[in-house]
Every structure is written in structure tokens, then in C-alpha cells.
Amino acid sequence: MNRIDLSFQNLKKxxxxxxxxFLVLGDPATNHTLEIVKAIEPxxxxxxxxxxxxxxxxxxxxxxxxxxxxxxxxxxxxxAFELMAQIRQIxxxxxxxxxxxxxxxxxxxxxxxxxxxxxxxxxxxxxxxxIIADLPVEEATDVWKYAQTLGKYIIFLVAPTTTPQRLAKIxxxxxxxxxxxxxxxxxxxxxxxxxxxxxxxxxxQAKEKIPLAVGFGISAPDHVRAIVKAGAxxxxxxxxxxxxxxxxxxxxxxxxxxxxxxxxxxxxxTRRE
Amino acid sequence: MAKSYxxxxxxxxxxxxxxxxxxxxxxxxxxxxELDAAFAKFYPQQRFKTELKQLLKDFAGRPTPLYxxxxxxxxxxxxxxxxxEDLLHGGAHKLNNTLGQGLLxxxxxxxxxxxxxxxxxxxxxxxxxxxQLGLEVKVFMGDEDIKRQHYNVYRIQLSGxxxxxxxxxxxxxxxxxNEGMRYWIxxxxxxxxxxxSVVGPHPxxxxxxxxxRIIGKEIKQQIVEQAGRLPNGIVACIGGGSNAMGAxxxxxxxxxxxxxxxAAGEGGDTGKHSLPLTxxxxxVLHGAATYxxxxxxxxxKESHSVSAGLDYPGVGPEHAxxxxxxxxxxxEITDQEALDACVELSxxxxxxxxxxxxxxxxxxxxxxxxxxxxDILVINVSGNGGKDLDILQKRLRFDL
Ligand SMILES: Cc1ncc(COP(=O)(O)O)c(C=O)c1O
Numbered sequence: 001m002n003r004i005d006l007s008f009q010n011l012k013k014x015x016x017x018x019x020x021x022f023l024v025l026g027d028p029a030t031n032h033t034l035e036i037v038k039a040i041e042p043x044x045x046x047x048x049x050x051x052x053x054x055x056x057x058x059x060x061x062x063x064x065x066x067x068x069x070x071x072x073x074x075x076x077x078x079x080a081f082e083l084m085a086q087i088r089q090i091x092x093x094x095x096x097x098x099x100x101x102x103x104x105x106x107x108x109x110x111x112x113x114x115x116x117x118x119x120x121x122x123x124x125x126x127x128x129x130x131i132i133a134d135l136p137v138e139e140a141t142d143v144w145k146y147a148q149t150l151g152k153y154i155i156f157l158v159a160p161t162t163t164p165q166r167l168a169k170i171x172x173x174x175x176x177x178x179x180x181x182x183x184x185x186x187x188x189x190x191x192x193x194x195x196x197x198x199x200x201x202x203x204x205q206a207k208e209k210i211p212l213a214v215g216f217g218i219s220a221p222d223h224v225r226a227i228v229k230a231g232a233x234x235x236x237x238x239x240x241x242x243x244x245x246x247x248x249x250x251x252x253x254x255x256x257x258x259x260x261x262x263x264x265x266x267x268x269x270t271r272r273e
Numbered sequence: 274m275a276k277s278y279x280x281x282x283x284x285x286x287x288x289x290x291x292x293x294x295x296x297x298x299x300x301x302x303x304x305x306x307e308l309d310a311a312f313a314k315f316y317p318q319q320r321f322k323t324e325l326k327q328l329l330k331d332f333a334g335r336p337t338p339l340y341x342x343x344x345x346x347x348x349x350x351x352x353x354x355x356x357x358e359d360l361l362h363g364g365a366h367k368l369n370n371t372l373g374q375g376l377l378x379x380x381x382x383x384x385x386x387x388x389x390x391x392x393x394x395x396x397x398x399x400x401x402x403x404x405q406l407g408l409e410v411k412v413f414m415g416d417e418d419i420k421r422q423h424y425n426v427y428r429i430q431l432s433g434x435x436x437x438x439x440x441x442x443x444x445x446x447x448x449x450x451n452e453g454m455r456y457w458i459x460x461x462x463x464x465x466x467x468x469x470s471v472v473g474p475h476p477x478x479x480x481x482x483x484x485x486r487i488i489g490k491e492i493k494q495q496i497v498e499q500a501g502r503l504p505n506g507i508v509a510c511i512g513g514g515s516n517a518m519g520a521x522x523x524x525x526x527x528x529x530x531x532x533x534x535x536a537a538g539e540g541g542d543t544g545k546h547s548l549p550l551t552x553x554x555x556x557v558l559h560g561a562a563t564y565x566x567x568x569x570x571x572x573x574k575e576s577h578s579v580s581a582g583l584d585y586p587g588v589g590p591e592h593a594x595x596x597x598x599x600x601x602x603x604x605e606i607t608d609q610e611a612l613d614a615c616v617e618l619s620x621x622x623x624x625x626x627x628x629x630x631x632x633x634x635x636x637x638x639x640x641x642x643x644x645x646x647x648d649i650l651v652i653n654v655s656g657n658g659g660k661d662l663d664i665l666q667k668r669l670r671f672d673l
Contacts, residue, residue: 161300163306184459
């Protein structure tokens, strides 16, 4: 059984939603990523990690800068898989990659074998799934085929703009969980939840039994509680953490401590009263 | 020749063979579907056609002349005809597309246009369309391009559009597209993204091709009127590829050679170039699969060219297909060759071409060596060099 399914089953039994933090691999350096993962391991339920791409058009400034710091530290897909294998030594929880399609297609610089190689590398590193920001369901059939043979999941995104027809198409391929985009926009933390968020959760939820994890702009325990109350099964928190890393990068031990405190607080908010 | 080419591309998934497609974030997918449906609905309508035709004729100045360049023909050893897109309102071929898409946006009930620009010609073209059609315009432009094309920056602002500088990445066209798309993701409901070339997710490469085909349709009619037959070859520069696709598409099934000039920058072997078709590899950028300049990890490399409009690491998906089919021949033209061609045309014919178009002229000069005096080459002069005077002055000084 894929670790992702197991994780959501266990959470359901415990009456909790999933806390899913997102880290850019190698931001600001590989050893820092490892230290942060160790520190927050008790608090996350699943972990999303980003392999940086040069042209991340679904990302706002915060994550773009995280990618830039990672590139500056020498990150690339080879090093990313080494780092994920090390993360797998630290945790037995589900590990999911977030990246852009060209990083996969051109794994080892060869589009003829890239997709297959990427999934083999995922398998070797113990990664359970992948979110591909610029791969809609229509273009995903090749990738999906390779994922199936290795028992890996493609995590699809659903947006407030997604039509009922598209939602039905996405459901045919969705496994693990659906990544519900909370608002119209690119990634980035915000102070308040958009009204669209709750509306979108309800709309997507009515349809299907697959777990829903909500992301984009979630930064505070209040947001988490509102989203869980609306019926979501998890929250994805990216930019708020990448912001903490940026703010405290000059002092690594402070940085790790801040991210740890934050993760603890956010996890607590996922427990249903 | 590629017989039975028409009608096949793009296929129902927006593909040109293995190229093209729709690799876009989910948020944009419904908007792309809506655009596809709107184009299918309005473009064939008589009312839309008449309105666009009128705008292109009375406002933009179509048809543009096909000019027999007698002086160049003598020097180069065959008959050279120049398609004068430099004489179109706005100074380049861009208005064919911006008026078309602007009108389409209006029919769709959108009130705002957002776009990217490299040389500033497309940004200016969009600003013109916005002013003419009563749509609000926002133009994203890289810092680097703002510096080297500042006349167009001013033209854009003077026409009432908002210009947004882009500081990320190489601070050129590629990054302006990223930033424009990000903006569109957040404002997709009332805003049309007005793509500037035959690039991006389906249906953009098809829509831009259809609006630019007017260039080739006119060439076909004009050359038959003037010379009594089709040309032996057509030459155009390729940035994203819209002027080339526009000039060439209606000749794909004819016995006419098609030549595209890519920008070799400082030289094909220096790594400082914009040669995705000849030196790139299959990849996905800005919503489409195509040839791209990239490293071994799938990260996009910065391109280089003296000409901002050709300074892009990707290329239209249909050019990728036509190259693979052997239908399109691609030449590498360096900065220096383009500058020389710019000077030559200015002096010999009294036409100062854009640096983008100068690449087509330099390639035309190279190819002309393979043709006989009675042969005919048509070169598309995609734009006017007024925007490039700063760059020219830095490279080429005259004594007072
Ligand atoms: C005059 C001119 N020609 C050519 C181009 C390149 O674009 P495309 O290849 O889409 O025609 C530009 C782009 O800005 C331009 O301004």
C-alpha cells in the first residue's frame, strides 16, 4: 500500500487532518534542509519537497526566491534525489515531490528516457508521489502510466476555476489526495483566507471520497481550523515556511527552531475539537 | 514540399506531432478551454471577419507592399522582394495579431489585456489595440529589454498602457512571459492574455498563426501579380516565430523553399545565442513542448542576441515540427551578420530594418548565392529599425 493512503487512513481514525509542510530542497543548503526535516518530523503527517525549476510560473516571489537560494547552493535533480534518499532515512512518513514537468521530462538531459528515469529514481529514493505544477490531467497519461507500474501517485491539482467536467476527468486519474488550490493566484502566504477557499472545498468534496488537501496562502492556525472545519483532510503550507527560512537564514539554529515552533503550532490546529 | 499538411495541425489535443500541447497550471485550463471555444465560435463569423478586416485596412494600413528591391537584387544575384511589414502601423507585423486577439477578447466580454514583450514591439502593438478597442492594457517587460528598447517603453506608456518591469531571471522576454502568466493566473476572470507569438499553450500557437497568415496570403497574391509566379523561397527571422509562420504558412504545400533565421548571437559555438531549433532539445516551457535551450537537469538556459525580439530560449511548436519534417531550413545568423545586413539595406535601398528582420536579410543574402538571376526570394521585413537606433549608435559611429 502507498504510504499516502495509509497516512490518511490513520489520520481519519485519530480524527485529525494532515499537516503537510513544503520545503524547497537545498534552501538555503542541503544540510539545512535535513536539519529542518529532523526538527519537524514529529509534527508533519506528509512532507512535500520542491525540486527547483528555472521558470516556476505557478509560484509567487517567496518560493521563486527559495528556488534561487537552492540553485545558489548547487541544487539540481541529481542532488535532489540524493537528499530525498537521506530524508527517507529520517522519516517513514509519505514523501511527495513538487516540481515542473521539464525537470521530469529532461531527467538526465534526455527527453526520450526522462520520465521513466525520474520514476525509477523516485522509487530508489523512497518517494511516494509527485505533484507537477504545469501538467494538467490531459497531458499526464504517459507520466501516469510509469507511475502506475511502480505504485507511485500523481497528485493532481484542482482550482476554484476547475469546471465540473474537468473535475470528473481529474477524478479518473487522481490517487492519494487532491491538491485543492485555495484561491486564484500563484503560491504565496496571505493574512486572510479567501471566501473562495471554503466554497471550493465544498464543491470538490461533494463529488468524491479522495482526501482533499488545501494549499496556497495558508499561513496561520486559524486558517487551518477553518479549512478543517469546512471538511478538508489536510493543509499544505509552503510559502509561510519558506518565508521563515529566508528571514532567519543568517542564523541556522534560529532558523530551525522557528520552523519547528511553527510546525508544532500548525499541527495542533489540525486536531478536530 | 509537404503535401496534405493542412488540416492536421494542431490536432484535437493542440499538438503539432510531438510538439505543442497544453502544459499549463490547472487554474488556467478553463480559461484556455474558453479561449479555444471562443476562437472557434467568433473567428469564422462574418461580423468578426469584417470588423477585423476593416481595422487592418483603415487603421493599420494593410495590405503592406511587396517591394521589388532592384538594388539588392543586383548585388545579391537573384530577384529579391521585400514584404514590408515595417510599414504596418506600429512599425512591425505585431498589429496583425494584437488587433485580432484584442477584438476576440472584446467579443469574449473581457475588459483587460495582459501581455509580455521583448523588443517592445508586441507590447506597443497591444497598447495600440487596447487604445483602439477600449481595453485596459498591462505589459510585462524585462529590465534588460527596458534598457535596450526604451523608445518602445515610452510608446507603450504614451498609449496609455501600464508597463510593469520584470526583475527575475535573465530579465528578458522569457521572464516577462513568466510574470505575465502569473498575473493572468490571479486575474483570469476578466483578463485576456494576449500572447505575442506562436508560442504558449494551445490554442495560442494556432490563434497567432491564423492572425498572422495575412502576411503570406498577401505575398501570394502580390508575387503572382508582380512576377507571374510563386517565389523560389521565403525567408523570415524566428524569435517565437510569428512573422515567419505568418509569411510561410500558406506556402507549406507549394514548391517554395522555407528559410528561417535564428539568432546566433556571438556565435553558435560560444553558448551565447538564441538557437533552440538548431542547438536545443525537446522540452516544455510556457505551456508547450518544443525545442529549448536547457541544461542537463531541464533548467532553461539564458539566450543571447543583439535583438531583443529574438532573445528567447524557445520557439513555436509548429516550427519544431516543420524543421523535423525537413520542410523548414534553419540558418544561424550572428549579431555581426545582422548588423551588417541592417547597414546594407539602409544604404542600398533606403530602408532601416529592425535588428530582428536584419537576421532574415542576412540569411537571405547567404541563400541568394545558391540561386540564379531569374530566381525569386521573398524576405519578410518584419519591422522597422527605429526602436534599435540606440544599439546601432553604440556599435556604429559616424563622424560629424
Ligand atoms: C520586428 C520584429 N520582428 C520579429 C520579432 C520576433 O517575433 P516573431 O518570431 O514572433 O515574429 C519581433 C519581436 O519582438 C519583432 O519586434
